Amino acid sequence: MKSLPIENIIRFVVVILLQVLLVNNMQFLGICNPCIYILALLALPVTLPRWAELLIGFATGLVMDIFCDSLGAHTAACTLISYIRPLLISRLVQDNDRLTGTPDGDSLGIATYARYVALLTAIHHIVLFSLLAFSWHNWWLTLLQIVFSTAVSIALILGWDLLIHR
Amino acid sequence: MKTLLQFLARYSIVLLFVALETVAIVLLVRNNAYQRNALLSSSNAAAASIYSVGSNIRDYFRLRQTNDILQAENTRLRDRLNRMENPTDTAGACAMNILTADRNIVFIPARVINLTTDRQRNYITLNCGRRDSVDSGMGVIGPDGVVGIVSMVSEHFATVIPVLNPGIxxxxxxxxxxxxxxxxxxxxxxxxxxxxxxxxxxxxxxxxxxxxxxxxxxxxxxxxxxxxxxxxxxxxxxxxxxxxxxxxxFRRLHYVTIIRQRHADELTTLEAARKKDER
CATH class of the missing domain: 2.40.10.350 (Rod shape-determining protein MreC, domain 2)
Structure with missing residues (x-):
């Protein structure tokens, strides 16, 4: 029997290292910088108190900012999705009894899970890339980055779910 | 007082959220390309060590490419050295001049342990720090030309603002x-x-x-x-x-050289004094 906290801590370490050492080195036309580390935030247990979730989101963003030399951008985006996530889950899942631990393809149903991932990833990427650019200069480049990175991130996060659970 | 406490209890999550977002935005806005917090950048010892491990692994996969680049640079340098040691084909005085001028410059070799090229603001992390007498404001060059300027320095690592950053x-x-x-x-x-x-x-x-x-x-x-x-x-x-x-x-940048000018401090102080004078 795996314990939930340890499982989550391991997941955080693994995805942050994957992000920093592997995914950040993927270079495709300068417009595709996917973020898979947010899957650790998406997979936090739904029973977690909201204040703890906010602090975890903040800390995760800060760690990513330190690695990416982009102080503030990841932090703001992660804190925002940590705030929105519980609201979104209660909106998506009517009978809360079904959902006890980690939201994933099994517990939510693959269609709902895909919507959940897509919405939060899109919000995260819109905030992140807007703050990284921090100007209207090159706005079309920022827009392209948002669209392509969001698409690839969603694919990678859903792929991770299939890989782990199927 | 009671209503205030009730208000705080009711909106505590929203307030916490707003507070954390404010911290994030303040960090973002105050994060000037030059004066950044060394702890909160990738020259931070923990972050840089992880990058170091990653780059140690990656380096094996590009040894051949790196060798080619270094060999080309060696050839170029040997060619220049040859011309300086045999000053007959150039003006003697000029060659002497180059030699004395270069005495004021110290080259510090460094390895790139992390770099991005596809962000709108890119940074480079080097495996060289204060211990190797690297300091912020020093120039960084690669085998083919100018790379950037050192921004943050920790004991063993440094971050560089490359040309690929509108900040410089x-x-x-x-x-x-x-x-x-x-x-x-x-x-x-x-x-x-x-x-x-x-x-x-x-x-x-x-x-x-x-x-x-x-x-x-x-x-x-x-x-x-x-x-x-x-x-x-x-x-x-x-x-x-x-x-x-x-x-x-920049995509093929693995080894760089940091330029330490012996009299840089003196020059900067002198120029600062002149600017103060003009005001």
């Missing part, structure tokens, strides 16, 4: 006529940068070479910066629109 501009001049301008990156393509302030009376041709001007304590003069790829001047323009192909290929 590189003072450079045309090799053929010495006209100077400031090179700036526009945030798009890692191969090209722009030279916005060349006035229309100056003769600019495609293929002109740009080198460092040497008018600062950061880079010595005559280091390659890039080559003019396209120079556009329409009827009404006062300035050229110049696209410069950068000498350094």
């Amino acid at each position: 501009s590189i003072n450079c001049k045309f090799k053929k006529n010495g006209e100077i301008g400031a090179l700036r990156w526009d945030g798009r393509d890692y191969r090209f940068a722009e030279l916005p302030d060349i006035a229309r009376h100056i003769d600019v041709q495609e293929g002109d070479t740009l080198v460092t001007s040497g008018y600062s304590a950061v880079f010595p003069p005559e280091l390659p910066v890039g080559v003019v790829e396209k120079a556009v001047l329409t009827e009404n323009d006062a300035y050229y629109r110049i696209r410069v192909r950068l000498a350094t290929n």
Whole structure:
């Protein structure tokens, strides 16, 4: 029997290292910088108190900012999705009894899970890339980055779910 | 008082959220490209050590490419050395001049342990720090030309703001006529940068070479910066629109050299004193 906290801590370490050492080195036309580390935030247990979730989101963003030399951008985006996530889950899942631990393809149903991932990833990427650019200069480049990175991130996060659970 | 406490209890999550977001935005806004918190950048010992491990692994996969680049640089240097040791084919006085001038410069070799080229603000992390007498403000060059300027330094690591960051501009001049301008990156393509302030009376041709001007304590003069790829001047323009192909290929940058000018402090102090004088 795996314990939930340890499982989550391991997941955080693994995805942050994957992000920093592997995914950040993927270079495709300068417009595709996917973020898979947010899957650790998406997979936090739904029973977690909201204040703890906010602090975890903040800390995760800060760690990513330190690695990416982009102080503030990841932090703001992660804190925002940590705030929105519980609201979104209660909106998506009517009978809360079904959902006890980690939201994933099994517990939510693959269609709902895909919507959940897509919405939060899109919000995260819109905030992140807007703050990284921090100007209207090159706005079309920022827009392209948002669209392509969001698409690839969603694919990678859903792929991770299939890989782990199927 | 009771209502206030009730209010706080009711909206505690929203308040916490707003507080954390405010901290994030303050960090973002105050995060000037030059004065950053060393702990909160990738020259931070923990973050840099992880990058170091990653780059140790990656390095094995590009040994051949790196060897080719280093060998090409060696050949170029051997060629220059040969010319300096046999000053008969150049003017003797000039060769002497180069030798004495270069005594003031110390080269510090460093390895790139992390770099990005596809962000709108890129940074490089090096495995060299204060212990190797690296300091912020020093120039960094690669085998092919200018790379950037050291920004943050920790004990064993340093972050560099490369040319590929709109936060800095590189003072450079045309090799053929010495006209100077400031090179700036526009945030798009890692191969090209722009030279916005060349006035229309100056003769600019495609293929002109740009080198460092040497008018600062950061880079010595005559280091390659890039080559003019396209120079556009329409009827009404006062300035050229110049696209410069950068000498350094940032995607293949593995080894760099940090330039430590012995009298940089003296020069900076002198210039600061003059500026104060003018005010």
